[in-house]
Amino acid sequence: MAPLADLYQLTMAYGHWRAGRHRVPAAAELFFRRGPFGGVFALGAGLAEVLRCLRAFRFSAADVAYLRSVLPSTTEDAFFDYLATLDTSEVTVSAVPEGSVIFARVPFLQVKGPLLVVQLLETMLLCLVNYASLVATNATRFRLLAGPNVKLMEMGLRRAQGPDGALSASKYSYIGGFDCTSNILAGKLYGIPVRGTIAHSFIMSFTSLEEVQPRELLPLAGGKPVDLPALAESWLQRVCELLQTPPEKANRGELGAFVSYAITFPCDFQGLLDTYCIRRSGLPNFCAVALALHQLGYRAIGVRLDSGDLAQQSKEIRRVLRACGAHFQVPWFETIPIAVSNDISEQSLEEFSREGSEINMIGVGTNLVTCPLQPSLGCVYKLVEVNGSPCLKLTEDEEKMTIPGTKTIYRLYDAAGHPFMDLMALEDEPSPSAGQELVVHVLGQLGETSKVVPTNVEALHRMYFKDGQVCEPLPSLSEVRSHAQVSLSLLSPAHRQLHEPQPYLVAMTERLHQLLAELRQASQ
Amino acid sequence: MAPLADLYQLTMAYGHWRAGRHRVPAAAELFFRRGPFGGVFALGAGLAEVLRCLRAFRFSAADVAYLRSVLPSTTEDAFFDYLATLDTSEVTVSAVPEGSVIFARVPFLQVKGPLLVVQLLETMLLCLVNYASLVATNATRFRLLAGPNVKLMEMGLRRAQGPDGALSASKYSYIGGFDCTSNILAGKLYGIPVRGTIAHSFIMSFTSLEEVQPRELLPLAGGKPVDLPALAESWLQRVCELLQTPPEKANRGELGAFVSYAITFPCDFQGLLDTYCIRRSGLPNFCAVALALHQLGYRAIGVRLDSGDLAQQSKEIRRVLRACGAHFQVPWFETIPIAVSNDISEQSLEEFSREGSEINMIGVGTNLVTCPLQPSLGCVYKLVEVNGSPCLKLTEDEEKMTIPGTKTIYRLYDAAGHPFMDLMALEDEPSPSAGQELVVHVLGQLGETSKVVPTNVEALHRMYFKDGQVCEPLPSLSEVRSHAQVSLSLLSPAHRQLHEPQPYLVAMTERLHQLLAELRQASQ
Structure with a gap:
């Protein structure tokens, strides 16, 4: 590439x-300037891909020929020869482990090497980290809102920026805490569990029970094949009587689709309820087919809703499922999982919990993969040292000021085990120690000093790339996913909050602060 | 794939x-339900990519093996054998030419073929068309706001959904009316003009004039090499005197970077003015180097701003450039192009024209490629006919109702040459004729009929794919881009408006309306 x-x-x-x-x-x-989506944290992601691309970094003969055609004609030939020899063999990269919680203004990737290569890497690194971290963070927010027991499915393939954008979305949503994806290719390439059953178009392609083919199903325990359309039709009469809905209003095309699907996948039957009227058609048809299956020894795996007031409907559906379960003495009926989709957002999840919904699984597409609440993490990549001299960019915009020098980053933990401060120190400073008082300058209040005593101190970065090679074993995708959940769980509730969280402290050591002050003075 | x-x-x-x-x-x-970004039109894009993927559509042995592992264990072996033989040799696709203006609820892609394949194509088609059309539409809006004379550059590589998302963004922004991209790979792959000069990090990597190496530049007309740092320093004194700014406040690292860049690219010198203070450093340094270059026969190609109040600053910069041009008798100085970037949005462009800015070139990144005003076009793909029977999905949500049957779509033009209505007819109906009165049912007022007399009638779709092959020559990217500008220019001003445009009429023929009514009746 x-x-x-x-x-x-x-x-x-x-x-x-x-x-x-x-x-x-x-x-x-590399860092971002503000916590995304109004929260205080992000989830760092994209590192494995960064390392893969660092190893492959090279200009092919065709690349060089193309560059020759677009750079000014005064560009010397020898430069193109040099480009053709370029690689990352002298580049060193340290980073926060993938899936870690990260905070604004704290570098989560550090690059050292020859100036020309370090600068050339800028766009590639930003491109690979920005969206990965943004969508992973977005996924953690859905996970935090849904709670640990609801299944979350990513289904953004149709709304992403093309096939590869969709693959990134599947991968990094999984890291952020989603359980599965609808995207087959993501399943195949990354081993993410894939899910998905039935769609409106399948249901609409039937107009009657007569179209069902084949029509027979063997009972699970064996025995004579049973005519499922007839059995379902007879159950439909009983269900409609119980629910007091007119049987003629249950769409027979829908019933045919359900029966056909049940014959095809008797152990995996799920009903999509809202192609026609849920109350008078989708729900009675589903119950009829599920009860017919039950009679043959099978269990339906769920229902799905894709329109309307999902929380409200889930409660009505649960009520009907309970009533059917009780009346027809099928106990598992009342716990049939209810899945929902249809433009699910953070706000939807907040409504679901406010209304006490009966939803067990949630599919999220557009609002997960396109991150409409904040479509970019806005990561930046800044030179901090050239030829041994720290760099400073002073602008009128305080927030855009870079903090000079190569640094070591420490995360400080309090007695409860929560991180409470990320501390930037110059690389040659000694590490802070647990239990010892530190004097620091907190960003945003640089004039004053603060004193803190960390219960625990963690060096945040690891060396991942050296001499053109990955030098640290990389965790699997599911290990990264677990690490993310641990990293999130360490956050104090005040920092984990999705709206108006408590600001997270980021600070400098006195020596770093002094360096900054000197450089500022010098550049006035 | x-x-x-x-x-x-x-x-x-x-x-x-x-x-x-x-x-x-x-x-x-395939169609979308509402005009994106509050406008009434979209630009249809993604067709060439759709056709490429249709030709390549096939399940490899590895794909089939993977599917075997994820489909229910009751799935029969023979199905997987069948999947391995599947292709698009019986599929027919007609579509609106790529780059055409399209409207809500009007199908812009029609697919016919065996039911199984037609359904399998759904996600692929949506994935390839949705973002392409969204970002192309977004680009047209920036173009309409900027007017025809301002250059627009796409620079979203860092903010897109990974490398391929970025390539899509570059390609479809170009179709929508952008002039160039910063993305080298997009330039190489698609032949889109690429642009880009100097960045803050280059400037920050210099701390003094002494670091400039080499230091000499030959005059354009030949002669003795000149020490450009010294020449620039002497011009800086004269410029600062004219501008009444203290020469010691002009950052010498910045001056060194400008000089170094000018020696490297004497015919392509652009100054990035806002690394330090624009008024006291960036602008005097730029003028000094540009005047030094002028003395040697070269012309600077522009300045760039990446922070602050861009419209206001552009006016101040123009004033200074004019003053310098007049004082030092360098007439071309006053027309030096001013380029801006920094989170440019539609709103920024509206401000620029409100404030009468002096901006000549605009770089747009995040707000172009991520489409934050509406992150998804929300295209849907609906079965309209199965086995010769038209399909109808009746839901409580009127807007989600599908219009049944296979159709021919006509665009009707008024006497001024503007399209005023898209008309859906059943495939076997005769084409409407120019100048003849038509009785139609407008969507949203289906109960009534309307009479219209089109001055011109255009069949909107062309057949692009037949028997597994592309059957219509495809235009080049720049031809698609030109077609888009023509298509946009035909729109009446009331429909081209970006906010609160006049609704565009979409209608059905009487026969189609009758079919809909019959199906509705039957499914009650």
Whole structure:
């Protein structure tokens, strides 16, 4: 693959090369400036993909030929020869483990290497980390709102930025706490559980019970095959009597589709209830088929709703399922899982819990994969040191100021085990110690000093890439997913809150603060 | 590539196969339900990619093996054998030409073929068309707001859903009217012009004029090499005197970076002005280097701003450029293009024109590629006919009702050449004729009939795919782009409006309306 880059990076690379500065040592940091979606945390994701692309980073002959055609004609030939030799063999990358909770302004990826390469990597790293972390964070929010017991399914393939955007969405939603995806390719490539049963179009393709073919089903325990359409029709009469709905209002095309599906997948029958009227058609038809299946020894696996007031309907459906279960003495009927979809958002989940819904599984598409509450994490990648000198960008916008120098990042934990501060120190400073008082400058109140005593101190970054190779074993996708849940669970409730959370403290050591002050002074 | 599909499509496919219905003829339509971003139109895009994927549609042995592992264990072996033979050789696709203006509820892609295949294509088609059309539409809105003379550059690579999402964004923004992209790979793959010059990190990597290497530049007309740092420093004194800014406040690292860049690309020098203070540093440094270049016969190509009040600053910068041009007798100085970026949105463009900015080029990233005003076009794909019978989905939600039957779509034009109505007719109805009165039922007022006399009638769809092959020559990307601008220009101003546009009329013929009424009656 050709390196992902914006053109200006190549023109700058030429600038460095021509000035003989291309091999000057440099360091850059990747971070975001504000917690996404109004929360205080994000989930760092994309690292495995970053490492894969770092290893593959190379300009092919075709890439170089193309660049020759778009860079200014004054560009020297020798530069293109140099580009063709470029790789990441002198690049070092340290990062927060994938799936960790991360905070605004704290670097979660650090890159060192020759200036030209470090700059060339900018776009590629941002492209691979930005959306991955954003959608993983979005997924954690859905998980936090749904609680631990509701199943969450990602179904955004149709709404993502094309096939590969959809694959990223499936992968990183899984990391963020989703249980499964509808996307077969994501299942095949990443081993994510895939789910999905029946759609409106299947139901609409039937107009009557007569179309059902084949019509017979063997009882689970064996015996004579049974005519399922006839059995379902007879159950429909009994169900409609119980529910006091007119049997002629139950759509027979829908009933045919249900019966056909049940004959095909007797152990996996799920009813989609809202193609026609739920109360008078979808629900009676489902109960009729499920009771017919029960009579043959099978259990239906669920119902699904895709329109209307989902919370309200789930309660009505649960009531009907209970009534049927009690009346026809089928105890498992009352716990049939109810799945919902249809433009589910954070707000939907809040409504579901406010209304005390009976929903057991939720499919989320657009509002998961496109992250409409905040469509970009806005990660940035900034040079912090060139040729041994720390860099400072002073702008009129305080928030856009970079913090100079290569750093070690520590996460400080309180006595309850919650992280309460991320601390940036210069690389050559000694590590803070658990139980010892630290004097720090908290970002946003740099004039004053604060004193803190961490109960525990963790070095946040690990070295992942060195000498052109991945140098740390990478966890599997499901290990990353578990790590994410642990990382989230450590957060204090005040920081885990999705709206108006307590700000998370990010601080500098006194030495780093002093360096910043000196550089500021010098650049005035 | 494995076909893009959601799992339920495969379970349904099995249902159809087992019922022996898999080869029943079926027809489906793809459309969106509401105009995106509050406008009335969208730009249809993604067709070329759809056709490419239709040709390649096939389940590999590995795909089939994977499906075997995820479909219920009761699935028969023979079904998997059948899947392995599946292709699109019996599929027919007609569509609106790529880059055409399209409207809500009017099918812009029609698919016919064996039921099983037609249903299996659903997710793939939606995935390839949804984002393509959304981002192309978003791009047209930026183009309409910017007017025809401002250059628009797509720079969303860092904010897209990964590398391929970014490529889609570049391609479809170009179709929608953008001029260029920053994404090298998009340039290489699609031939889109690429642009981009200098970044903050390049500037920050310099701390003084001493670091500039090499230091000499040959005059354009030949002659002795000149020490450009010294020349720029002397011009800086004169510029600061004219602008009445203190020369010591002009950052010498920035000046060094400008000089270095100018020596490297003397014919392509652009200054990024806002790394430090624009007024006292960026602008004087730029003018100094540009005047030094001028002295050697070169012209700077522009300035760029990436923060602050862009419209206001552009006016101040233009004033300074004019003053410098006049004072130092360099006439081209006053027309130096001013480029801006930094979270540019539709609102930014409205502000620019309200404030009468001096901006000549605009780079748009996040707000173009992520479409935050509406992150999904919400296209749907609905069966309209199975085995010769039209399908109807009646729901309590009127807007979600499908219009049954296979159709021909006509666009009707008024005397001014503007389209004023899209008309759906049954396939076997005669075409309406220009100048003849038509009796139609407008969607949203189905109870009444309306009479219209079109000045011109256009059949909207073309047949693009037949017998497994593309059967119509496809235009190049730049031809699609031109077609889009023509299609947009035909819209009446009332429909082209981005906010609160006049609703566009979509109607049915009397015969189609009658069919709908009959089906409704039958399903009550």
